[in-house]
Amino acid sequence: xxxxxxxxxxxxxxxxxxxxxxxxxxxxxxxxxxxxxxxxxxxxxxxxxxxxxxxxxxxxxxxxxxxxxxxxxxxxxxxxxxxxxxxxxxxxxxxxxxxxxxxxxxxxxxxxxxxxxxxxxxxxxxxxxxxxxxxxxxxxxxxxxxxxxxxxxxxxxxxxxxxxxxxxxxxxxxxxxxxxxxxxxxxxxxxxxxxxxxxxxxxxxxxxxxxxxxxxxxxxxxxxxxxxxxxxxxxxxxxxxxxxxxxxxxxxxxxxxxxxxxxxxxxxxxxxxxxxxxxxxxxxxxxxxxxxxxxxxxxxxxxxxxxxxxxxxxxxxxxxxxxxxxxxxxxxxxxxxxxxxxxxxxxxxxxxxxxxxxxxxxxxxxxxxxxxxxxxxxxxxxxxxxxxxxxxxxxxxxxxxxxxxxxxxxxxxxxxxxxxxxxxxxxxxxxxxxxxxxxxxxxxxxxxxxxxxxxxxxxxxxxxxxxxxxxxxxxxxxxxxxxxxxxxxxxxxxxxxxxxx
DNA sequence: GTTAATAACGTT
DNA sequence: AACGTTATTAAC
Numbered sequence: 137x138x139x140x141x142x143x144x145x146x147x148x149x150x151x152x153x154x155x156x157x158x159x160x161x162x163x164x165x166x167x168x169x170x171x172x173x174x175x176x177x178x179x180x181x182x183x184x185x186x187x188x189x190x191x192x193x194x195x196x197x198x199x200x201x202x203x204x205x206x207x208x209x210x211x212x213x214x215x216x217x218x219x220x221x222x223x224x225x226x227x228x229x230x231x232x233x234x235x236x237x238x239x240x241x242x243x244x245x246x247x248x249x250x251x252x253x254x255x256x257x258x259x260x261x262x263x264x265x266x267x268x269x270x271x272x273x274x275x276x277x278x279x280x281x282x283x284x285x286x287x288x289x290x291x292x293x294x295x296x297x298x299x300x301x302x303x304x305x306x307x308x309x310x311x312x313x314x315x316x317x318x319x320x321x322x323x324x325x326x327x328x329x330x331x332x333x334x335x336x337x338x339x340x341x342x343x344x345x346x347x348x349x350x351x352x353x354x355x356x357x358x359x360x361x362x363x364x365x366x367x368x369x370x371x372x373x374x375x376x377x378x379x380x381x382x383x384x385x386x387x388x389x390x391x392x393x394x395x396x397x398x399x400x401x402x403x404x405x406x407x408x409x410x411x412x413x414x415x416x417x418x419x420x421x422x423x424x425x426x427x428x429x430x431x432x433x434x435x436x437x438x439x440x441x442x443x444x445x446x447x448x449x450x451x452x453x454x455x456x457x458x459x460x461x462x463x464x465x466x467x468x469x470x471x472x473x474x475x476x477x478x479x480x481x482x483x484x485x486x487x488x489x490x491x492x493x494x495x496x497x498x499x500x501x502x503x504x505x506x507x508x509x510x511x512x513x514x515x516x517x518x519x520x521x522x523x524x525x526x527x528x529x530x531x532x533x534x535x536x537x538x539x540x541x542x543x544x545x546x547x548x549x550x551x552x553x554x555x556x557x558x559x560x561x562x563x564x565x566x567x568x569x570x571x572x573x574x575x576x577x578x579x580x581x582x583x584x585x586x587x588x589x590x591x592x593x594x595x596x597x598x599x600x601x602x603x604x605x606x607x608x609x610x611x612x613x614x615x616x617x618x619x620x621x622x623x624x625x626x627x628x629x630x631x632x633x634x635x636x637x
Numbered sequence: 638g639t640t641a642a643t644a645a646c647g648t649t
Numbered sequence: 650a651a652c653g654t655t656a657t658t659a660a661c
Contacts, residue, residue, distance in 0.1 A: 530640065542654055547642055554651090561649095562652060 511566050513553035520569050521550050529584065537584050538572050539565055 524534055535546035549565060556563065572580055 531642095532640080541652095543641075544643075544655075545653055547640095548653095551642075558651090560651060565652090 517550045517553040
C-alpha cells in the first residue's frame with residue numbers, strides 16, 4: 137500500500153495512560169512500519185490506535201501526498217491496532233477539531249513500533265513528533281514546544297563493548313522527568329491530548345553504568361528558556377498551561393548579532409552528511425559555503441527554515457570532533473569533524489533542499505563552568521594510553537585526529553603529564569582527551585573514522601598529501617571495535633561537490 | 638614497515 | 650617558560 141494514499145488517524149491517551157501524550161518519533165518511520173507490518177499491531181501498554189485510510193480527502197488545503205492526521209480519544213483497553221478506516225468525514229466537518237491537519241503533513245511521521253516484541257529493550261511505541269515547523273498563526277491551538285524524550289539503551293556486546301543507543305523513552309520515565317526533574321505539575325488525564333510543535337527541548341538519558349539506563353538526564357539543544365508548555369485538549373478545547381520553573385535555570389543569552397553568519401546551501405551542491413571543522417576553542421563562529429569555520433566549544437547550531445523560524449540543533453563537540461545532530465532519528469544523524477589545519481567545511485541537510493545553519497556562540501557561564509573543572513592529568517594520561525592500546529589506535533592517529541597535535545607531542549603528554557595547576561594553554565589538549573574519553577564508544581570511533589574519511593577526501597584535492605592519507609586510511613583499523621566496520625561512512629563524497637574539507 | 642620515545646629546535 | 654613541531658632512532 138502506498139502511504140500517500142492513506143490517511144492516518146491517530147488517537148491516544150486515556151485516563152489510565154495520560155503519559156501517552158509525550159512520545160515523539162519520526163512519522164515517516166512509522167509509516168514504513170505501518171506498511172510493512174501486520175495490520176493489527178497490538179501492544180500491552182499502548183492505547184494508541186492507528187488507522188489507515190485510503191485516499192486522503194482531496195482539498196485545496198491539502199496536497200495530494202499529504203497525510204491527514206487527526207487525533208481522537210480512545211477510552212478502550214490498551215491496545216494498538218491498525219485497522220482499515222471508514223470513509224473520512226468531509227474536511228469541512230473536521231476543520232474545527234483538526235484544523236492543524238494539513239500542516240502536520242509536511243514532515244510528520246508516526247512511529248508504531250510494536251512493543252510486544254521479544255526484545256526487552258524495545259521502546260515504547262507511543263510516539264509522535266513533528267519535524268515541520270508549524271505556523272503558529274494558522275494553528276493557534278498548537279502551543280506546545282517540541283519535547284523530545286529519549287533514553288539510551290546500552291547493549292552489552294561481547295568483549296566489554298558497550299553500545300549506547302538512542303531510543304524513545306518509556307512513558308513512566310517521561311512522566312517522571314516532566315514531573316520530578318522538571319517539576320511540572322502532575323499531568324492528569326485532562327492534559328493528555330498534546331500536540332508537539334517544535335524542537336526546543338531535548339532530553340537525553342545516558343548511562344555511565346551498564347546496569348542502569350537512567351543515571352542522568354540532561355537538557356540539550358534549547359535556545360530559549362522555556363517556561364511553560366501548554367497542553368491542549370482538542371476535543372474540549374480546554375487549555376492547560378504547565379509552567380516549568382526549573383527550566384529557567386538554563387537561560388541562553390542571545391549572542392551579538394554580528395556573530396551570526398548563516399549559510400545556505402543547495403542540496404545538490406553538497407555531500408551527504410554535515411561536515412565542519414572545529415579548530416579553535418573560541419566563542420566566535422564564521423560560517424560560509426566552503427568557508428572557514430571556527431566553532432566554540434559551546435557553540436550551537438541552529439536550523440533555520442524557510443520561514444525564518446529557527447530551532448537549535450544538538451551539537452556535541454568532543455575533542456576535535458563536532459557533531460551536529462540535524463534531527464533526532466539516527467538516520468539523519470550527521471556529524472562534523474576536524475582536519476588538522478584545514479578549515480574548509482560544508483553542510484547539507486538530508487531532508488530539505490535548502491537549509492541554513494547558524495552557529496551561536498556559547499554563554500560565558502557555560503564556558504566558565506568548564507574552565508573551572510580540574511583534570512587529573514596523570515590519571516587521564518593513563519586512561520588514554522590504555523584506551524589507545526586497547527583499540528590499537530596509534531598515537532599519531534589519535535593525536536592528529538582527536539587532539540590536532542603531533543605524535544611526539546602526545547607521546548610526551550602521555551608519558552610526562554604535567555599537573556593541571558602548572559598547565560596554561562596546554563590544558564586544552566587534556567580537555568580534548570577527557571572529552572573523547574567521555575564519549576560513548578561508538579562516537580569515539582566515529583570521531584576517528586570520520587576524521588580519516590575527511591582526510592581521505594581532502595587528499596583527492598591535495599595531491600601532496602595523497603600518499604600519506606591513502607596509507608593511513610588503509611592501514612588504520614580499530615581492532616577491537618566491530619562497530620567501525622559495520623558503520624557506513626557518514627560522510628560520503630559527492631563527486632559534484634567542491635566542498636572539500 | 639610501523640610505532641613510540643626523545644632530542645633538537647621554533648614560536649608565543 | 651610553555652607548548653608545540655619535526656626528525657631521528659630503537660624496539661617490535
